[in-house]
Amino acid sequence: MVDLNALSAANAKRWLKAKPTRKAEAAKIALRLHKAKPRYQAVELETGVPWPAIAVIHERESSQDWRASLAQGDPWNHVSVHVPAGRGPFESWEAAAIDALVKCPPFLARHKDWSTAAALTALETYNGIGYAARGVPSPYLWSGTNQYRAGKYVRDGVYDPGKVDLQLGCAALIIALMEIDQEISFAGTKSARKPAADDATGPSLTNPSKGSIGAFVINLIRAIFGRK
Structure with missing residues (x-):
């Protein structure tokens, strides 16, 4: 059983120590995500999930493919076959995103605490807590920072400690987004990053x-x- 409070504390410490290791790549992706800010804000308005969190999930799940659902990357205009399966079809990417955040585990729309540590932990639970159960940093968050070296679930239940996640993690992308947009914050407060x-x-x-x-x-x- 993963202690989410302990996980939040660990993520808070990692955030304070995090330094980008693929800064140019992160900046390029962050600029692309930021251009879609109005679309992400429309989903934020309906769910309460901060738009930067929605943006980085979109990147992780489908490389910001607007044809793919935020839930698992399946086409949103068809019934999903991957977990969460049986969702859709939907009328738009936004409708699918709202469904993913409101009606699918871990139900991010129910989260009320969007302080930095809580936001990072919410993002980690969106991908799953398998890494936390092993006591290792999740690449879903930390790939592309000095907080991650290797280790990846290559398929459900199969962990390869030597496998490197080539996608940038949510934390690396959020850091890059913050450098572009000084309005980005969580719960109306400035980020705790030094x-x-x-x-x-x-x-x-x-x-x-x-x-x-x-x-x-x-x-x-x-x-x-x-x-x-």
């Missing part, structure tokens, strides 16, 4: 200058949702 030496330190939407319009907007949002 800024790199070349990170911008000036004001942004999530860290606006005092008295600016950005500060007014942030304070208004906090007042509406009761966040301090």
Whole structure:
């Protein structure tokens, strides 16, 4: 039995230590994902799942193929055959994505805590907790960072410790997305990542200058949702 609180604590530590190892590749993919931000935000509006999480799942499950369901990469206009099987057909990619997040395990739309550690753990559970059960970093999260070297489930129940996951992980992609879009945050707070030496330190939407319009907007949002 995997202790999800312990997993969240482990992912939080890994996040603070994570450094991209395939930065140029991650930046290229992140730019492609970011261009589709409005589509991901439309699904966020219906599910409550932050759009960057939806975007990186889309990349992991189908390399951002808009013909493929967010749930498992099967065509969304047909009944799915892979787990979760029997879903669809749907009228659009968005409809299939909403179904995947609302009606399919691990039911990400039910998650209320989207702080960094909780978000990473939610993403890991979307792929499965087999890696956590082994006490190893999940490539679904950490491939493309210094937190992952090797180890991959090559098929259901079969783990190869020497196999390297060639896809970039969700954490690597989120780091790259954050470098493109300073508005990205979880639960209305700034990321817990320590800024790199070349990170911008000036004001942004999530860290606006005092008295600016950005500060007014942030304070208004906090007042509406009761966040301090």
